[in-house]
Amino acid sequence: MSRTVTLILVDAAGRPLGALPPYDVPEPWWQQVGSIVGEARRRYGVDVAVLRLLAGDRPEPPGGHLTYLGQVTAPPAVPLTPAPVDLTPHPLRAPYAEPGGPARSVAWATGELRRLGRPVTAVAQHRTWNLSAIWRLDDPAGSAWLKQVPPFLRHEAAVLRWLGAAAPTTAPTLLAADDTGRILLDHVPGEDRYGADEVERAAVAAEHHAVQLRAAGEAAGLVAAGVPDRRGPVLAGWIRDRLAPHDRTVAGDLLAGLDDRLDQVRDCGLPDTLVHGDLHPGNVRGDGTRRVVIDWGDAFVGHPAFDILRLTETLDPPVAARLLDAWAARWRADVPGSDPERAVQLLGPVAHLRMAAVYAMFLAGIEPSEHPYHLGDVPAYLERAAAAA
Template identity: 30%
Template sequence: METDRGAYPEARTPWDDPAWRTEALCWLDAELARLGIRETGPRRVRVRPWSIIVRVEAASPVWFKAASPGSAFEAGLNAALSRWVPSRVLEPYAVDAARGWSLLPSGGPVWRSLSPGPREWESALTQYAEFQLALVPRVEEMLRLGVPDARVAALPELFDAAVAENRTLDAADRGRLLALRPRLVEWCSELGAVGVPDSLDHADLHDGQVLVTGGRYTFFDWGDANVGHPFCSLLVAADRAAELHGASVVARLEDAYLEVWTGGHTLRELRRAAELARRLSQLTRAGSWGRLFPAAAEIGDPERAAALLRLL
């Protein structure tokens, strides 16, 4: 098998444990046999501090994914999403929710490979907003699946934990963050008062996390997800769109996304909510970097610190 460790060649993960590797590959082999999938080439392995992915070559490629313990909810969440909103996510061939393992089909080309323009970004964000709106009644079910709780009321507590636990913040930066806390509480109160309901926040939505077939967008890779303010998903998406098409495109794309949420709210209110959510979503980004495999956890601390400091 070819193994890609990316920018983290020294990160220790379960892939380095022969017993774990044997157990995982036996599960994969058994599921492939159950499905009658015949392999046509060597397997390729992608090892990162937050997940392990094995690409199985077949008539249509198949993907095994093992999430870190902090993201183990992803397997069960993906299975639930495929029942609740089947047109918007991949339907897994198999999941082991207890171990955070999934076996997933291919779902069309990755959106990034098609070089999407602003019009395609509008369409994708509109469909994503519709997907989030459909999940509003599922909030409690998602929490029971173990999806992290990053609802607005919980953000000050998440902030406190992130600042206290980070080992790379120096005294000056820690003091600046602690001084920010009263303002952060005010932002949370203002955002909550707008009244947009909680939903699923992907927390890392960009053109490499979307598949597209015939104008229909499929969203995948839920390891960073949380239950929280839906507009927090705009942070990464807007940054990526601006990187590709310039900062002037962001307002246009944001308005296309927000239009889905206008029932009972003015666009002006929603724009302010989006501004607040983008800032506060740095907390969920920090949280994502805390969900690495335990032996690789120290890799996440500098990234968590950087996200926290972007709150300032």
């Protein structure tokens, strides 16, 4: 599956110039823009920064015919087709989705790397969507990654600072950060471990347990540093608030009994700690000698079971059961008298409910043109929650 792309161009002042002829790119995933940039340069000699998605011919990813907005620094030599485009400002638009936004962010990152003695020799845009914009910056010493996120994910820098001090080999190295959601990360060798088997997932779970055990005594400090608080009653209130604009009928019974269920979870005796929030193998990167957990923007302080439930979510029941048993054995050994198995049983439906609330948070924090990225996720996770309950 691929995408067909129509790229409408604006100049540095945001004035519309017209559209390039449609062209195909190999990746079907809408937020991946590296090939959009590369093909525009190869086919038409145009250097462009992709700003944001404007429209698509299907209700959700992947694939299809997508229209994006891109910025050029000078009018291209290739003839452009007149194309209507609504450039009305929107209060939820990310700074990197505005004309001049990518250039400002790259200039910040370039300056930070120069300060570190790493002059930048090349820059490549890789991704842009409502949750992040990502560029790779090469220098004589290697590479770094610039990531910029919206306000509801900006605590990632605080998480990485804590990990850099408490568990420095387990996460990317934070080189710099500012208060606009920009973070600069050192390159992590290897590849994302989407295809991780049971053995590798078991190793991820064991390594992550050590991090969570270390963080268990610092939950209050992490919250004070800006990491979202999702402990017990706070979690219940947050879920209800996020889901209030949505049809929650399918999971109504679960929501009605949520406070009581979380009280029972508390009685299982496990400590609140740092939770990654999206611990699937695609958020683990390894090169055979080192394994690093990436993408901490969904992190929060709460119950450790949420991460093992996410790590085992798509596995066959026997495989998931073995990983869950090993997880429970570690916590039972480290917290005598606790009941990890009961906690997992109680939190299974809540994990899906929490994911529905996460996607509801995304929808509430992004402009409507990018809603198709997530629109189907809230009802899908509500149905999973109801089924699990």
